[in-house]
Amino acid sequence: MSDSNRNAPSLDAFWMPFTANRQFKAAPRMLVAAEGMHYTADDGRRVLDGTAGLWCVNAGHGRRSIADAAAHQLASLDFAPTFQMGHPIAFDFAERLAAMAPGGPEAGLDRVFLTNSGSESVDTALKIALAYQRAIGQGTRTRLIGRERGYHGVGFGGISVGGIVSNRRAFPTLPGIDHLRHTHDPARNAFAKGQPEHGAELAEDLERLVALHGAETIAACIVEPVAGSTGVLIPPRGYLERLREICTRHGILLIFDEVITGFGRLGAPFATDFFGVVPDLVTTAKGITNGTVPMGAVFAKRAVHDALMQGPEGIELFHGYTYSGHPLACAAGLATLDIYAKEGLLTRGAELAEDWAGAMHDLRGRAHVSDIRTIGLVAGIELTPRPDAPGKRAYEVFTDCFRRGLLIRVTGDIIALSPPLIVEREQIREMAEIVGAAIDRVG
Numbered sequence: 001m002s003d004s005n006r007n008a009p010s011l012d013a014f015w016m017p018f019t020a021n022r023q024f025k026a027a028p029r030m031l032v033a034a035e036g037m038h039y040t041a042d043d044g045r046r047v048l049d050g051t052a053g054l055w056c057v058n059a060g061h062g063r064r065s066i067a068d069a070a071a072h073q074l075a076s077l078d079f080a081p082t083f084q085m086g087h088p089i090a091f092d093f094a095e096r097l098a099a100m101a102p103g104g105p106e107a108g109l110d111r112v113f114l115t116n117s118g119s120e121s122v123d124t125a126l127k128i129a130l131a132y133q134r135a136i137g138q139g140t141r142t143r144l145i146g147r148e149r150g151y152h153g154v155g156f157g158g159i160s161v162g163g164i165v166s167n168r169r170a171f172p173t174l175p176g177i178d179h180l181r182h183t184h185d186p187a188r189n190a191f192a193k194g195q196p197e198h199g200a201e202l203a204e205d206l207e208r209l210v211a212l213h214g215a216e217t218i219a220a221c222i223v224e225p226v227a228g229s230t231g232v233l234i235p236p237r238g239y240l241e242r243l244r245e246i247c248t249r250h251g252i253l254l255i256f257d258e259v260i261t262g263f264g265r266l267g268a269p270f271a272t273d274f275f276g277v278v279p280d281l282v283t284t285a286k287g288i289t290n291g292t293v294p295m296g297a298v299f300a301k302r303a304v305h306d307a308l309m310q311g312p313e314g315i316e317l318f319h320g321y322t323y324s325g326h327p328l329a330c331a332a333g334l335a336t337l338d339i340y341a342k343e344g345l346l347t348r349g350a351e352l353a354e355d356w357a358g359a360m361h362d363l364r365g366r367a368h369v370s371d372i373r374t375i376g377l378v379a380g381i382e383l384t385p386r387p388d389a390p391g392k393r394a395y396e397v398f399t400d401c402f403r404r405g406l407l408i409r410v411t412g413d414i415i416a417l418s419p420p421l422i423v424e425r426e427q428i429r430e431m432a433e434i435v436g437a438a439i440d441r442v443g
C-alpha cells in the first residue's frame with residue numbers, strides 16, 4: 001500500500017446505489033470535502049459542481065447557518081415522534097412551506113405531508129390520491145397513470161408509474177398502471193431554448209387512456225413538469241395546460257413530481273409557478289434541505305386534505321414514516337429556506353437563464369452533439385451513441401470532465417447539467433468550456 005492511500009477505506013462493503021460497482025471500485029472517484037461551488041477530491045483537486053450534488057445542493061456547499069441550525073437542534077431535541085405526538089419545529093417547517101407553496105396562495109396547495117426522500121414523496125402522493133378518491137365516493141378510481149421516460153424514484157409505486165425500462169424490468173410493478181407517451185421529439189424540437197414548439201397534442205394521450213380504461217377507474221396522473229433523470233425533457237408549449245384540462249374534465253388528480261424542479265431550479269420557486277399550471281399534489285425533496293439532511297414534502301390542495309378530514313374521528317390517513325418531520329431535517333430545512341429567501345436564490349435562475357442557455361447552446365456543432373435543451377439552470381446535451389456501445393461516449397465525457405475538475409451527470413448518452421443556484425457567470429463559461437473540450441477529446 002502506498003503512503004497516499006494508507007488511509008483509504010476498503011470499498012468492499014458499500015453496495016453502491018445506481019452505480020456500476022465493479023467499474024467504480026476498480027477506479028474510484030472520491031469526494032472528501034465541499035465548499036461553495038466546489039468539491040475537493042481525495043487527491044486534493046478542486047472539482048466544480050455542475051450538478052448541485054444530485055440536483056439538490058441549490059444554495060451551494062458548506063452553508064454555515066444550516067450546519068449551526070442542525071447542530072443546535074440535535075443538542076436540544078434530537079428526535080421526537082410525530083405519530084400521535086408533536087414537536088414545534090415540524091409544525092413551523094410545514095407552515096413555512098405552506099406559506100411559499102407552489103402556485104402561491106390562490107393555488108391552495110398549502111397542506112404539507114413530510115417524508116424523507118423523493119421516492120417517499122411520490123409513494124405518499126399516490127396513496128393520498130387513492131385515499132382521496134375513496135373518501136369522495138370514487139372508490140373505483142384505483143388506476144394510476146405515469147409517463148414513459150418518467151422517473152419517480154425507486155419505491156414500488158414510483159417504479160410502477162415511472163417509465164425507465166432498467167428500473168422496471170427486474171421487478172414486479174403494481175397492477176392497474178398505464179403510461180402516457182413521452183414528449184421527447186428531437187426530430188421536430190432539437191436545439192430548443194426553453195419550451196419546444198411542437199408536441200402539446202401529446203397530452204391528448206390521456207384522453208386515449210380515458211377512452212381505453214374509463215375515467216371512473218383512474219385516480220391520478222403523475223408527471224415531472226421537466227423530466228430530469230431521463231435527460232432533461234422539457235414540456236412542449238401548451239402541453240401541461242392541456243394535461244391539466246383533461247384531468248379536471250375527468251376527475252383525475254394531477255400530480256407534479258417536483259423533486260428536481262422544486263426550490264428554484266427553473267428560475268421560479270417551483271415549476272408550478274414557472275409554467276403557471278396548478279396540479280392537485282406536488283412532490284418535493286432534494287433542495288428542501290439543500291441536500292444536507294434527507295427530507296421530502298408533499299404539498300396537497302386543501303380540498304384534497306379536507307376531504308380526508310371528514311367522518312368519525314380517528315387516524316384519517318394510514319400512512320407515515322418514523323422520520324416524518326424529523327427535528328434535524330426541519331431545522332436544516334428552515335435554515336435552507338432562510339438562505340433561499342435572503343439571497344433570492346429561488347428566482348436567480350431567471351436572471352442567469354439567458355447566459356446559461358447561451359453558453360450551453362454554443363456547444364452546438366461539436367462532433368456527435370445531436371441536441372441541446374435548456375430551461376432555467378438546467379441543460380441536457382444529447383450525444384449520438386456509438387453504434388456498438390450506447391452510453392459509452394457520454395460516460396467517457398463524464399470521466400474526462402471529472403479528471404479536469406468538473407462534475408457532470410450522464411444518463412445514457414445525455415449529459416445533464418444543473419449547478420447550484422449560486423453559480424457565477426464565469427463558472428457557467430468554465431463548465432461549457434470543460435464539457436466542450438471533453439466532447440472533442442472523447443470523439
Ligand SMILES: Cc1ncc(COP(=O)(O)O)c(C=O)c1O
Nearest residue numbers: 117118119151152153257259260
Ligand atoms: C423527479 C424525481 N422524483 C423522485 C426522485 C426520487 O428521489 P429520491 O432519490 O430522493 O428517493 C427523483 C430523484 O432524482 C426525481 O428526480
